[in-house]
Amino acid sequence: MTRGNPFVRAFAICALLIVAALALAACGSSSSKSTSNSSKGNSANVAASSLGTTIFGTVPPAGTPVSGGTLTQGQLTGQTPTEVFPLANSSTVTTGTISLNSEMYMPLFSGPTGAEPKVYYPMSAASGPPVPSNGDKTYTIHLKPGLKWSNGQPLQAKDFLFAIAILKAAVTESPANWAQYVPGEFPVSVVSDSAPNATTIVLHLNKAYNPGFFLNNQLQDTTTVFPYPSQAWNVDATGGPHLSNWNDPAVAKKIYDYLNKQGTTVSTFATNPLWQVVSGPFKLKSFSATNSSYVMTPNPNYGGTPKARFAQLDVNTYTSYTAELNEVKTGALDVMVGFDPTQIAEMPQLKTQGIDVLGGPSWGWFGGIYNFKDTTDDFDKVIAQNYARQAMAYLTDQQAYIKGIYKGAAVAAYGPVPSAPKSDYSPKSATIPPYPYDPAKAVAVLKANGWKVVPNGQSTCVKPGTGAGECGAGIPAGTPFKFVWANQPESVSSVGALESEALASEAKAAAGIDITLQTKTFNFLVSNYSNTNPANVKYVNDWGVNNYGGLFTDYYPTADGSWNHPGTGLNTGSFENPVSDALIQKSVYGTNPMAVINEVAWFAAHPPVAFMPMQDYMIAVNTKKVGGAAQGWLSMTQQQWEPNFWYAVK
């Protein structure tokens, strides 16, 4: 071909047109769906008090059940199960691990109840809450009679004592060996235990624990506590003898090491006889070491309700939400977990195909963690002042973020617990913002505390001192209100990046607060922008806010470990306050089982974090093929799969 040849130019243009045409063809349907969604789609969360939460989309209908059949569920690469032994450590505790564990093993205290973060006894091994005595130092737990392991042996009280021995061995070896372990607390807090009969467990603790905390934080937790089959798992080697002296810490350690090794060997998940002894609604039939897809069948000896009605559940692994949704659209996948917010535009089109999308907020909080140790421009002194954090809250327009950034799939969260789902531990103020969006109030509160506010400029402290109307302790005259706000990249967490940009823009324009946005990877933010690790002292002045995401909290939402005792647990920003410490003490060790409500309300009024909306977790269900009780779908908004609620439909 010759340079300047008119044919070449013509065909180059032709090639470009073909590219454009193909691109339009590929995107055409989604763009048209986008248009239709704006007029017909569900664009906002709807409070549904009867469902105990605020939902986005539609709760899939119950349908007319049919027994038998095979249902399919998706899971994402990276969220697949990595440990089958139900004692996940902090590196194996994925969403998939938690789900697999609770499908195979019956928790002592199961949850949630639909979307609500509370114990659901029909699926629990315990028949009711632990009964405190001896000034809350002793707890008695009653198991349901007649429970069995899949091998026919009875599930008894000593199975839970065996679990405690193994848990103790695990956390004694390393606190990291159990993801939910807080040093000093359960199981180490159990100084002695006994089983006076087959269904009664008595735990003697090292001190008095709040009954609400002990049930809804210690025993019912994110990764849950399960009884273990003491007559099947009491081995420390393949083919080795069954050890009856597992109460001996040295023996328990050997058993733990063996079970943990076996439980993380992906290639033998379904073939290792250890994991064929289950108590939950399902047994593992096969597990692919290649892609972590797996197949489950109902456990006929399951003692909880409901029991699965289908014959088989295929859990297939997908590399992306797009791949998963494509399979739902073609009818090859019945239940998609983790419907992505970018796919919201497709909801009206999906509805016409019989695919319902449901979303609901998780239990916990999202937001930017303030760094109370960042001495750059005396930020540590500035942010220690509650009025400064109030000003930040006044500048945070959560409703606008929910509408514009989250496309409606989020709820407001003004403190450690979101405005939904419903919980007995939510203060009334959870739905009432203590500092509602109002830039004028942000300016007013700064001015009232000795700051010269320069909208679109740089606000500075002009009245140093600790008296009324002055900036506060350690803040010299001329101190600017400025700091670094670190996010994950927009390509990874678009909502986090966009809401940060919006807040930074508003703060600058309205109140002269200079926020420098910085992008770091999730791993970097979690590993390095955390003051709990002494090795991170070199980074302590690099960040004012760490917006890596947030935390899912326990049903009993105390900040114990998070915002007290600096240097331990999750207190990455080094927040401390004697008042909150005292409230946390009452939440954990007090006698009032509802004490945590006061703590939550205090943290909403004195935010240690720039609280942001709580994003919905969404699923998509092919209602032509699968149905189930609303409770089973709603629990998925808490990222808990309960397939025993599902069934094939006519």
Next chain:
Amino acid sequence: MIGYTIRRLIVALIVTIGIAAITFAILHFLEPSPASVVLGTKARPATIAAWNKQHGYDRPEVVQFWSYLKQLSHFDFGYSYKLNQSVNSLFAENAGRTAYLSGASLVLSLLIAIPLGIYQAVKRNSVADYSLSALNLTLYSMPSFFLGIILIQFFALDWHILPPEVSSNVTTTWGAITHPEQMALPILTLTFITVASFSRYMRSSALDNLAQDYIRLARAKGLSERAVLFRHLLRNASLPMITLVGLSIPSLLAGNLLIEYLFNYPGLGLLFYNALGTSDYNILLAYTILGGMLTVVGNLIADIAITAADPRIRLS
């Protein structure tokens, strides 16, 4: 020839060590030890230190690298602490599937690209040639994942002819071979992209050869056009294909990361992608080194093969 091959092998060894050193250094700079990935972020410093000591990550980096090289000399790529398996066994498990995907598309590409290139050369500057050139340029300029998305939209979502992804049940190479409908879209995507590239080379090569004296002689001898093209032109014009096939060897085993990701196909590329997400140290290291090694070996094989195919070429 033997001397040349030995020299190239020595260079290949040096290049491989260089790739290993750079990859090792980068990974160690980003994360000096996989301990926190294995033990979790809540692990005590003492536990991390003990783990590092047990697995040799407490030694100076140079010593660690030397140990790693010694391992590599035995073709031992280390251990995946996330999957609790040796990297060798993971590679062995996934390589077959990746080789099938890449191999099938490569063979299909050659079967289409060679006659297509010759056809375009013979019909040069015709409407058919320009049309095919436009199509080839379009496909050539298109990222593979983009073409894949387009094919999924049409073949799976609009026309319901083929599944949009490879089923999760296809976990073995034999499974992939015996489920052609599952493999159709990923193989077609790779084939279209490769045909676009190969046929351009083939067309250029055929055009060069059509102007050669031996073609004129063949025609002057009264050979039929079919005989000229397939007996004389085809063999000579296909020489560049040998180089291209040699350069394709890395992708045969190192995988087609984007295609495997897009089509949910469990091969080496997807293994690498997953390892990125879980910081599975030794898989990342091994995959990168393997890719480098195969590139070097692929070049060498191409050079040797071209001398075998064309006696006029001498390596020195």
